[in-house]
Amino acid sequence: MTEVVSPTAAASGASATERFQERAKSSAASDAARLDAIATDALAALHEVIRKHQLTYDEYNAFKAWLIRVGEDGEWPLFLDVFIEHEVEKVANASREGTAGSIEGPYYVEGAPEFGAEGTLPMRDGEGGQPLRFFGQARSVSGEPLAGAVVDFWQADDDGLYSQFAPGIPEWNLRGRFTTDAEGNFSIHTIHPAPYQIPTDGATGALIAAAGWHAWRPAHLHIKVSAPGHQLITTQLYFDGGEHVGDDIATAVKDALILAPTAASSGAGEEVRYDFVLDPA
Numbered sequence: 551m552t553e554v555v556s557p558t559a560a561a562s563g564a565s566a567t568e569r570f571q572e573r574a575k576s577s578a579a580s581d582a583a584r585l586d587a588i589a590t591d592a593l594a595a596l597h598e599v600i601r602k603h604q605l606t607y608d609e610y611n612a613f614k615a616w617l618i619r620v621g622e623d624g625e626w627p628l629f630l631d632v633f634i635e636h637e638v639e640k641v642a643n644a645s646r647e648g649t650a651g652s653i654e655g656p657y658y659v660e661g662a663p664e665f666g667a668e669g670t671l672p673m674r675d676g677e678g679g680q681p682l683r684f685f686g687q688a689r690s691v692s693g694e695p696l697a698g699a700v701v702d703f704w705q706a707d708d709d710g711l712y713s714q715f716a717p718g719i720p721e722w723n724l725r726g727r728f729t730t731d732a733e734g735n736f737s738i739h740t741i742h743p744a745p746y747q748i749p750t751d752g753a754t755g756a757l758i759a760a761a762g763w764h765a766w767r768p769a770h771l772h773i774k775v776s777a778p779g780h781q782l783i784t785t786q787l788y789f790d791g792g793e794h795v796g797d798d799i800a801t802a803v804k805d806a807l808i809l810a811p812t813a814a815s816s817g818a819g820e821e822v823r824y825d826f827v828l829d830p831a
């Protein structure tokens with residue numbers, strides 16, 4: 551096994567915040583009437599919680615201090631993606647007929663190394679985790695194979711850590727972009743990731759511990775699939791029987807996204823097929 555250097559919440563949070571700010575520069579503001587309606591309702595929902603629980607000044611001040619700490623720890627991306635994004639994703643993808651979506655989370659990085667239709671993800675010597683071959687086909691909802699579709703893939707390692715967000719991991723470790731062949735097929739050689747634990751030393755972990763919740767996401771693969779003339783899908787895949795598949799802290803598991811790998815037909819480890827079906831743009 552490789553040496554594990556634990557990320558501090560503040561270090562991985564700061565990277566996630568910086569990445570988000572780089573990518574979100576051009577986010578459009580809603581029109582004033584829509585913003586008025588949304589902000590008014592959001593505040594009213596909080597006011598209702600205050601009345602319902604007869605919030606004290608001590609609790610209000612603890613809340614204020616905690617919000618300040620979320621920012622100091624750079625954990626707004628983590629907190630929001632774990633506790634809020636799943637509802638945004640459901641609304642955004644409600645009318646899709648193709649592959650179900652799931653949340654993006656805080657650890658996507660654009661520009662991963664490119665492979666052809668088949669390849670091995672960047673890995674360290676002795677990378678931990680069972681070898682896993684993940685393969686499949688990209689198709690349109692009408693059933694046509696999509697040649698030249700891009701499968702942008704990222705995942706945690708066998709310690710549940712992501713490259714570029716935890717220290718000591720090579721830059722593009724376990725990240726890569728694949729392009730489907732003439733039949734729409736791709737094949738990715740990787741490892742089975744470990745479950746992901748929310749950092750325990752940051753504001754999000756402090757809330758989880760104080761409330762007596764668990765801090766885990768089940769082991770998962772992250773994928774964005776895109777093809778000309780089709781809607782990009784951002785999703786995640788999970789493993790049947792994996793720990794926390796039934797109680798993901800981020801509420802991002804869907805039955806249609808659970809894989810059941812089998813022993814590899816050649817070589818060590820396991821393999822599993824999953825086909826991506828893209829809706830028209």
Ligand code: MBD
Nearest residue numbers: 631653654655656746800
């Ligand atoms: C993750 O790895 C993740 O995928 C999400 C959605 C939130 C926190 C960590």
Ligand code: FE
Nearest residue numbers: 655657746772
């Ligand atoms: Fe993740």
